[in-house]
Amino acid sequence: MDFALTEEQEGLRSGLHAWVDKKLPKNLARDWEAREGEYPFELWDLMTEQGLHAVGLPEEYGGAGGDVMSQVIIGRELSRTLGGLVWIWGLSSFCARSIAHSATEEVKQDLLPKLAEGEIRIAIAVTEPSGGTDLLGSMKTKAVKVDGGWSITGQKIWSTAAHVSDYLLLLALTDPEAEKPSRGVTLFLVPNPAKGLEIRQIPKLGMKSVGSCEIFLDEVFVEDKYVVGEVNGGWRHILESLNNERIIVSSLCLGVLDGVLEDAVDYMKVREAFGKPIGAFQALQHYIADIAMWQKQAELMTYDAAWRQQNGLPCGVEATMAKVIASDYATKAADLGIQILGGMGYALETNMQRYWRDVRLYRIGPITNEMGRNIIAESFGLPRSF
Numbered sequence: 312m313d314f315a316l317t318e319e320q321e322g323l324r325s326g327l328h329a330w331v332d333k334k335l336p337k338n339l340a341r342d343w344e345a346r347e348g349e350y351p352f353e354l355w356d357l358m359t360e361q362g363l364h365a366v367g368l369p370e371e372y373g374g375a376g377g378d379v380m381s382q383v384i385i386g387r388e389l390s391r392t393l394g395g396l397v398w399i400w401g402l403s404s405f406c407a408r409s410i411a412h413s414a415t416e417e418v419k420q421d422l423l424p425k426l427a428e429g430e431i432r433i434a435i436a437v438t439e440p441s442g443g444t445d446l447l448g449s450m451k452t453k454a455v456k457v458d459g460g461w462s463i464t465g466q467k468i469w470s471t472a473a474h475v476s477d478y479l480l481l482l483a484l485t486d487p488e489a490e491k492p493s494r495g496v497t498l499f500l501v502p503n504p505a506k507g508l509e510i511r512q513i514p515k516l517g518m519k520s521v522g523s524c525e526i527f528l529d530e531v532f533v534e535d536k537y538v539v540g541e542v543n544g545g546w547r548h549i550l551e552s553l554n555n556e557r558i559i560v561s562s563l564c565l566g567v568l569d570g571v572l573e574d575a576v577d578y579m580k581v582r583e584a585f586g587k588p589i590g591a592f593q594a595l596q597h598y599i600a601d602i603a604m605w606q607k608q609a610e611l612m613t614y615d616a617a618w619r620q621q622n623g624l625p626c627g628v629e630a631t632m633a634k635v636i637a638s639d640y641a642t643k644a645a646d647l648g649i650q651i652l653g654g655m656g657y658a659l660e661t662n663m664q665r666y667w668r669d670v671r672l673y674r675i676g677p678i679t680n681e682m683g684r685n686i687i688a689e690s691f692g693l694p695r696s697f
Contacts, residue, residue, distance in 0.1 A: 314614040320380055327388045330361060337392045337570070337662050344396060344665055347519040348512055350475045351396070358400050359429030363389075368407055373424035379555065379621040383562040383613060390566030391573070394662070395518035395669030397563055398471055405559060406433035406480050409552040410500070413540035418500065422478070434476035436467040436501070436526050437549065444682045445697070446482065447492040447546065452528065454483040454497060460534040461485075463501065466527055469676065473524040474510045478502055481526075486543050498545035500537040507531040517668030554616075554626055556677055557634040561613040564637035567670045568606040571641075571648040574662055575599060578652055589651075598647045605640035612636050628690045635683040638673035645670055 316324060334357055343351040358364060367382050368374020382404055390397040407426045410419060410433075425431045442449020452465025463483050473479060479501040489495025501508070507529040512522050540548040576599060579590035589595055612633040619626035645667035649656030656663040674680050685696050 314611070314618060316380070316384075320384060323381060324384045324388065327361075327385065328391075331388050331392055334361075335389070335392050337574075340393045340396055341659070341662065341665060343520050344394070344518075345520075345659070348514075348522065349520055350472065350522055351399070351520050352475075354393075354396065355399055355429065355432070363400055364403055364407075364429045365427035367404055368423055368427050369411055372411065372419055373427040374407075374411075375427070379558060379617045380614070382555075382559055383565075383617045386559050386562035387566040387569065390563040391570045394567060394570070394665050395672070396521060397566070398518065398521050401559055401563065402434060402472055402476075403432055405552060405556050406435060406478075408555055409480060409498075409539060409548065412552070413498070413548045414500070415536055415538075417536050418539075422500075431477040432472065432475060433478045433480055433500075434470050434473040434524075436470040436473060436479040436481040438467060438469045440466055440468045440525075444679050447496065450482070450484045450492065450496060452481070452483045453487075454485050454499065454533070456485075457532070460532055461497075461499065461538070463499065463528045463531045463533060464507075466525065468525050469513070470510075470524045470526050471518075472522050473503070473526055474512055474522050476503055479526065480539070482545050482549060485545075489543065493546040495543055496545040497542050498539040498548050499533050500539060501528075501531060501533055502537070505531050505533075517665070517672060550627075553677070554620060554630040557630040558613065558616045558620060558626075560673055560677065561609065561616065561630070561633040561637040564634075564641035564670060564673055565606070565609050565613055567641045567666050568602065568609060568637075568644050570662065571644045571666055572599070572602050572606060575602065575648050575651045578655075595651055598651055602644045602647060605644055609633070609637040609640050628687055631678070631683045631686050634673075634678070635680045635687070638670065638680060641670045642667070642674055 362375055363385060365375040366377040370376050389400055403426055410422055437446055439449045439451060454461040454463045481499045481501045482496055485497040486495035508531050509527040511525045515523055579595055580588055582589045616626050616629040616633040619629055648663040652663050655661050689695055
């Protein structure tokens with residue numbers, strides 16, 4: 312396996328790196344993040360102008376093409392300065408992949424060009440308030456067949472940016488009597504706004520400007536054409552996308568590791584104590600060495616999972632490993648970054664506290680690292696623990 316970037320991929324990386332430094336500097340990201348609850352539409356527009364929403368979408372639907380590694384490169388470079396604000400790009404990238412893979416041709420023709428042009432946004436709505444990671448066991452949101460479509464009633468939680476999205480990629484129970492829970496759920500695209508649909512933001516620790524939401528559905532009507540894939544086959548379709556989501560999350564954690572390392576090294580070169588730069592202190596040098604080693608491990612695991620997925624190889628365990636490792640290391644690195652900066656690491660005028668607040672979520676979602684470890688252990692033939 313050769314994880315070296317191709318000439319085209321290196322061109323994407325270097326060009327995007329320079330663009331991010333110019334258009335999305337860390338001080339601007341801090342300003343956007345400080346506007347709690349206010350979605351930064353100008354950031355979305357900048358990404359649209361750069362053509363980022365089109366990457367990964369088929370060219371026949373107005374996309375720019377590009378493989379999984381291209382998504383990883385974009386996620387990593389954006390999160391280096393944006394931290395959690397990167398989800399403004401990541402959500403549409405993930406949802407667009409699901410639509411391109413499983414939606415009806417009519418919906419593909421309608422929505423994919425609009426996604427590529429940044430004209431619409433789509434949010435994921437799968438988690439239930441009573442279940443968290445136990446999506447199937449806790450599924451109470453039901454879709455009932457009616458004339459011309461489906462009537463959906465229930466509640467979802469932790470749906471990022473749902474309040475500003477035009478559609479919700481939503482999982483609902485359609486066959487309560489199915490032999491297995493995984494064979495009784497269906498994936499829908501729910502238009503927003505819609506009669507019976509209510510969305511509320513949740514105050515939270517980090518990623519404040521992106522917005523995370525509770526969703527309430529009271530007999531919301533969804534046309535038949537907005538069923539994504541086969542009826543009762545929603546779990547299979549969402550699983551195909553979840554591996555991609557874990558790989559993207561790994562790349563976002565990798566970008567945070569990059570940003571933390573940048574800021575920590577820069578600070579250690581200029582901050583002086585006891586008559587010399589703090590970069591001369593052995594303990595702090597060890598912190599930098601640890602962050603650099605975590606960065607390399609996360610990079611190798613993320614690139615391995617991406618390489619497997621884009622070559623059509625099984626990648627579920629590898630994607631989960633990459634997500635667990637990258638999120639654990641990124642959180643530890645951001646915490647060490649605060650320690651290196653001392654009091655200034657705790658100040659809102661620096662980025663370390665923002666990195667820590669944002670990346671802490673990745674140990675919980677889109678799957679908890681404890682559940683990820685269960686999945687990895689089960690792959691060795693051990694009995695299921697959940």
